[in-house]
Amino acid sequence: MSRVTLENVGVSVKGTTLVEGVSLRVESGSWLSIIGPNGAGKSTLLRAVTGVAAFTGSVEVDGRPVADMTRRERAAAIAWVPQTPVIPPGMRVFDYLLLGRTAHLHPLATEGRSDLDLVESILEDLDLTTFARRQVSTLSGGERQRTVIGRALAQQSPVLLLDEPTTALDLGHQQDVLLLLRRLQQENGQTIISTMHDLTLAGQFADHLVLLAGGSIAAEGDATSVLTEDHIHNHYGARVRVTHEPDGVIVVPRTLTGLAQRETP
Amino acid sequence: MNLRPAAARLSWLVGGALFVVAACVFALVVGPTDIPRSGVLAESVNRLTPLTIDNDLTETQRSIVWNLRLPRVVLGVLVGAALATSGATYQGVFRNPLADPYLLGVAAGGGLGATIAFVNGWGDATGAFDAVQIAAFIGALTSVGLTWIVGVLGDQSRSATSLILAGVAVASFFTAAQTFLQQRNADDIRQIYTWFLGGLTTSGWDETLQLLPVAIVCVIVLSISGRTLDVLAVGDEEATMLGLSVGRSRVLLVVVASLLTASAVAVSGLIAFVGLIVPHTVRLLFGPSFRTIVPMSIAVGAGFLVLCDLAARTILSPAELPIGVVTAFFGAPFFVVILRTAAAR
Numbered sequence: 375m376s377r378v379t380l381e382n383v384g385v386s387v388k389g390t391t392l393v394e395g396v397s398l399r400v401e402s403g404s405w406l407s408i409i410g411p412n413g414a415g416k417s418t419l420l421r422a423v424t425g426v427a428a429f430t431g432s433v434e435v436d437g438r439p440v441a442d443m444t445r446r447e448r449a450a451a452i453a454w455v456p457q458t459p460v461i462p463p464g465m466r467v468f469d470y471l472l473l474g475r476t477a478h479l480h481p482l483a484t485e486g487r488s489d490l491d492l493v494e495s496i497l498e499d500l501d502l503t504t505f506a507r508r509q510v511s512t513l514s515g516g517e518r519q520r521t522v523i524g525r526a527l528a529q530q531s532p533v534l535l536l537d538e539p540t541t542a543l544d545l546g547h548q549q550d551v552l553l554l555l556r557r558l559q560q561e562n563g564q565t566i567i568s569t570m571h572d573l574t575l576a577g578q579f580a581d582h583l584v585l586l587a588g589g590s591i592a593a594e595g596d597a598t599s600v601l602t603e604d605h606i607h608n609h610y611g612a613r614v615r616v617t618h619e620p621d622g623v624i625v626v627p628r629t630l631t632g633l634a635q636r637e638t639p
Numbered sequence: 640m641n642l643r644p645a646a647a648r649l650s651w652l653v654g655g656a657l658f659v660v661a662a663c664v665f666a667l668v669v670g671p672t673d674i675p676r677s678g679v680l681a682e683s684v685n686r687l688t689p690l691t692i693d694n695d696l697t698e699t700q701r702s703i704v705w706n707l708r709l710p711r712v713v714l715g716v717l718v719g720a721a722l723a724t725s726g727a728t729y730q731g732v733f734r735n736p737l738a739d740p741y742l743l744g745v746a747a748g749g750g751l752g753a754t755i756a757f758v759n760g761w762g763d764a765t766g767a768f769d770a771v772q773i774a775a776f777i778g779a780l781t782s783v784g785l786t787w788i789v790g791v792l793g794d795q796s797r798s799a800t801s802l803i804l805a806g807v808a809v810a811s812f813f814t815a816a817q818t819f820l821q822q823r824n825a826d827d828i829r830q831i832y833t834w835f836l837g838g839l840t841t842s843g844w845d846e847t848l849q850l851l852p853v854a855i856v857c858v859i860v861l862s863i864s865g866r867t868l869d870v871l872a873v874g875d876e877e878a879t880m881l882g883l884s885v886g887r888s889r890v891l892l893v894v895v896a897s898l899l900t901a902s903a904v905a906v907s908g909l910i911a912f913v914g915l916i917v918p919h920t921v922r923l924l925f926g927p928s929f930r931t932i933v934p935m936s937i938a939v940g941a942g943f944l945v946l947c948d949l950a951a952r953t954i955l956s957p958a959e960l961p962i963g964v965v966t967a968f969f970g971a972p973f974f975v976v977i978l979r980t981a982a983a984r
Binding site for chain 1: 888
């Protein structure tokens with residue numbers, strides 16, 4: 375269990391400010407989802423937390439600045455599931471998960487029995503055992519995403535960052551992946567920070583939402599306070615209907631008929 | 640079901656080792672001089688191990704085995720393993736299956752160094768150290784060093800692309816200088832041309848023993864770097880997030896592979912094809928993990944070059960074919976077959 379704290383984080387690339395003045399506190403074992411329109415700076419902020427993108431301000435895991443960590447220490451503290459991971463041609467699922475052990479091994483050492491046991495247990499846990507010898511590139515979208523998450527789990531990092539984990543998945547696989555993440559959060563106590571485009575799913579699964587717009591925080595809180603028709607209209611430029619159901623906050627795009635009805639005085 | 644890939648890798652490695660042993664035995668017992676096969680093997684065992692096996696070889700035959708065939712076979716093993724392992728490493732570091740050990744200018748630098756030695760008449764000198772070898776070695780390392788400097792000047796992150804482009808530029812420059820020197824010294828063209836085609840010509844054990852320590856150390860380092868090469872395959876950004884020091888790993892691997900290549904080029908000239916095709920063939924046959932590619936490239940490269948050298952010294956016996964001709968002549972069709980087989984799977 376680890377707490378993540380961002381203090382006045384900013385990211386600029388070649389004079390263009392992408393993220394500015396973001397301060398956040400993600401409690402141990404909780405799930406924060408960053409939402410916002412395209413170009414809002416969601417992925418950039420996530421990359422700053424990983425240390426891949428240069429940033430100003432401070433990012434800390436359990437009070438320790440990420441900037442002071444070595445690469446291996448950082449990888450042991452934070453695991454990253456990129457939006458479009460590079461899948462080496464022909465690499466098999468078992469070998470792909472073993473890559474997650476890098477931070478725990480000497481650069482010239484090879485995996486030991488405990489590493490192989492861990493990967494086997496993760497394969498079993500993620501229902502991937504039957505795919506262990508399959509090439510990652512031949513898996514379906516949902517299986518592949520589970521495999522990439524499996525590599526992150528092999529890092530045994532208390533903090534899990536996921537950039538658009540449900541992109542390009544059908545509805546069933548989106549739910550599967552998000553339920554898996556919720557299980558990891560609840561059973562392993564992992565702290566999760568994800569970016570999400572689907573607002574309804576983000577509201578249903580995350581404990582806390584941050585709406586990012588123009589690189590800054592426009593709103594934050596629980597789903598009820600962030601997923602409002604006004605926020606979404608102001609920052610996404612979208613007309614939506616927001617309803618509160620037993621399953622959570624539901625965001626539905628308005629049809630042309632619905633728009634006409636709404637705008638009729 | 641055993642999910643772990645290690646068991647399969649071990650059986651492949653045993654097969655690779657048997658291939659090298661079989662190639663060496665075959666190359667030892669076949670030669671222009673007719674020597675009883677059992678005697679050749681017995682003499683080899685007597686010389687290389689504490690064992691003693693009686694044989695009826697004459698002193699001349701014993702000398703042929705010990706001073707001609709054995710050093711040449713061992714040199715073939717070392718050079719073949721060196722070129723194939725370096726090629727596999729370069730292909731992993733640069734994430735480019737078309738990379739070969741000469742990518743960063745080793746060939747052009749070695750060629751310029753050797754040409755400088757030939758045109759100055761150092762090729763005829765005698766002594767413990769061959770001036771052509773030393774000049775080729777220095778030229779090869781100078782070329783890689785220059786490539787590194789140019790690549791880093793152009794891109795502080797030392798990205799693979801900037802290094803490859805720097806290698807192209809430096810190799811072109813060195814090749815231009817080499818061609819200029821060669822044209823100005825037409826009398827030495829035959830010597831230079833022969834060197835460029837490569838060969839495992841030995842004078843006793845000198846060349847083999849010069850290459851042996853560097854080859855052993857470098858091949859060991861590269862063979863245990865397979866996991867690092869696998870991590871590099873996911874790209875610099877993801878590899879960094881997995882905890883790998885990408886820049887430092889790339890420097891280490893390129894330096895070791897370049898040192899190994901330069902050492903091999905210094906004693907054998909430019910043997911084409913092995914460093915490109917052997918790791919590529921190994922990938923097609925045994926899969927894309929560098930934990931398999933690197934050690935299997937050592938075995939396949941060693942066995943392949945020993946057999947090519949056998950063909951080079953026997954096909955037109957007593958004359959010799961340049962080994963580069965043999966590696967390409969037999970290797971290219973074999974590679975096409977492998978390529979077609981892999982595509983049909």
